[in-house]
Amino acid sequence: MPASLTELLQLVLNGFMAGSVLALPAIGLTTIFAIRRYLNFSIAGHMSIGAYAGYVANVSLGWSSSAALVVAFLVAGVFGIVTDRLALRPVLRFGLTLVAVASIALNLVLENLVRFCFGNDIRSYDIAVARDWSLGPLRIGPQSFAALLIAAAIMLVLFLFLALTPLGKAMRAVGDNPVLADIKGIDPERIGSIATFTAMGLCGVGGMLLGLATSLDPELGFHVLLSVFAAAVVGGLGSIPGAVVGAMFIGVFEELSLLAVQPSYRSVMGFVAILLMLLLRPQGILGSGRS
Amino acid sequence: MTALEVERVVAGYGAHDEILKGVNLHVDGGEIVVIIGPNGAGKSTLLRSIAGLLRPRSGQIRFAGEPIGGLAPRAVSRRGIAYVPQEGNVFASLSLQDNLEVSGWLDRAHWRARAAENIRRFPWLGARRHLAARSLSGGQRQTLAMAMGLMVHPSLLLLDEPSAGLSPKAAGELFDAIAAINAEGMTILMVEQNALEALRIAGRAYVLVDGGNARDGAAAQLAADPQVRRLFLGA
Secondary structure (H helix, E strand, C coil), rough: HHHHHHHHHHHHHEEEEEHHHHHHHHHHHHHHHHHHCCEEEECCHHHHHHHHHHHHHHHHHHCCHHHHHHHHHHHHHHHHHHHHHHHHHHHHHCCCCHHHHEEEEEHHHHHHHHHEEEEECCEECCCCCCCCCCCCCCCCCEHHHHHHHHHHHHHHHHHHHHHHHHHHHHHHHHHCCHHHHHHHCCHHHHHHHHHHHHHHHHHHHHHHHHHHCCCCCCCCHHHHHHHHHHHHHHHCCCCHHHHHHHHHHHHHHHHHHCCCCCCCHHHHHHHHHHHHHHHHHHCCCCCCCCC | CCCEEEEEECCCCCCCCEEEEEEEEEECCCCCCEEEEECCCCCCHHHHHHHHCCCEEEEEEEECEEECCCCCCCHHHHCCCCEEECCCCCCCCHHHHHHHHCCCHHHHHHHHCCCCCHHCCCCCHHHHCCCCCCHHHHHHHHHHHHHHHHHHHHCCCECCCCCCCCCHHHHHHHHHHHHHHCCCEEEEEEECHHHHHHHCCCEEEEEEEEEEEEEEEEEHHHCCCCCHHHHHHHC
16 A cells, blocks of 8 residues: 555544544534533533543542543533533623633633642553554554544434433424423423533543543643534534534544644644635534524 | 413513503313404414413413413423414424424323324324424424424413414415314414404404404404404405
8 A cells, every 4th residue: 555545544544533532522512502502612621520530530449441431421511510500601691602701711710620639740541551453554542442432332322312312302402492492391491401411421521532542631621622613613513413523524634634734733723624614614514504 | 161361461572662561361161262463462472471481560361270470481381281383383403203292291101192193183294204394384384383282282272373474275274273173172372363264263352452452252253343354354
C-alpha cells in the first residue's frame, strides 16, 4: 500500500475513534439544547467532573474501569442537575444568551473545583498498558478502540431508549413542542431535569473515555469543548443523530487537517467546520432548521 | 349535568391587555357547544384560559364542580379535559404512532390499545403510522390532533378552530367526525370560524364580541337568526 494512502487511512481511522469520544458530550450538548432551548457550555466542566469521579472510583477505590464509568455517569449527571438548578435556571428570565454566558462561567467554576481537589498534575487511570494492535499497515490503540466500542454501545442504548420507551418518547415530544407536551400531561420541567441528568452523565462518561485514551487534567473537557460544539453545530443543533454524525465528521476533519496544517492548528479546525457549515447549510447536516 | 362553568372570566396576555372582559358560559355533559364571533372576540383566549395556558385575572372556571382556573395545562388534562390547539397541535418530528402514544401519557397502561382504537376510527392513520407528522396535509394534521386529544378518553374535548385552513370537503368530513365522536357521549366545546358548519352539528352556541357575551342559545335558533346570519354566516 502506498505510504500516502496508508497515512490517509490511518488518519481516517484515528478520526473515527476520536469522533466516537466526542459524540457523547456532543449528544449531551445537543440534548440540553433540544429540551431546554439553551446552550450549556459547562459540558466541558462536567466532562472533567465525570473523568475525576471515575478516577476516584478506579484509582482510589480500586474499582474496575467499567464500574468507574458508571460512577462517572452518575456523578456528572447529579452535578448537571444541581448546577442547572442553582446556576442556570435562575438566569433564564434574563434570556437564553445570558444562560449560555453563565454556563461559561459555571465551566470555570467546575474546572477550578477539580483543580482545587486534585491539583494540576496530569494523572492516568489504573489500567493495563497494551501495545497498539496492527491491522496490516494500520495501527489501533486498544484504549481508543475500547472507547469507540463503549461509546457506540452507549449511543445504541440511548437511541433505543428514545425510540422505544415511554420516557424517551416523552423527551422527544418535549424537545419538539414543550407547550403541547404540557397539554398532553407531560411535565416539561421534570423531563428537562431527566434530560439534563442524562446529558451531563454522558458528558461525564465522555470525559472518562477521553481520559482513558489520553490522560487526566482539570482542563480535559475544555481541550475538546470547541470540537464538541462544532460537532453539535455541524450535525444540527438539537438533533441527536446529528450530534453523532457531526462528531464523526469533526473527528475525521481534524485528523485529515494534519495533512495540510501543523498539529498546533488542529483545534482551529472546529471553527473552520462551523464556518463552512454556517455558510453552506446553516441548519447542520441533520438539523431541522428550528435552531 | 353541567360539565364546565365559566363565570365572569377576565383574562389577557399583557399586564394591561384585557381580551376577555367577563365571559360567562356553561357546557352540559354530552353536548356540543360552539363559540362563534368575529376575529379578536376572545374565542381562542377563552379556550386557552380553560386549558390552563392563560391564568384568568378574575372570575371562576369550574369543571365537574371543581375550580380549575389557573391550574397548569397538565393539571387541567389530568382532570379529564383534552385541549386541541389550532396551531402547533401535533409533534411534527414524531411519527403518527408516537404522536398518538405520547398523547396518552396520562394513561400509559392503555396507550397502545387507545392508539389502535383511534386507528380504527381514522383508518388512514394506520397506513401512515410510521411517517413523521410534519408530512401530513392540513386536514390530516387536524384529524391527527383530534385523535391525539381522544387518547386519554377525556370527559371534555376543547377544539380550537378545527377546520381552519381546510378545504370545504375536508372541513365537512372533519365536522362529521366531530359529530360521530359526540354521538359516542363525548362533551365538546369548540371555537369555530366556519360558523354555518359548526352550528349544523352543535346543540348550543355562544356568540362572543369584543371579549364579552353577545348572544347565546340553541344552535338551530342562532343559525336562523337574521342578525347572526348577517354578521357571522355571510348570509
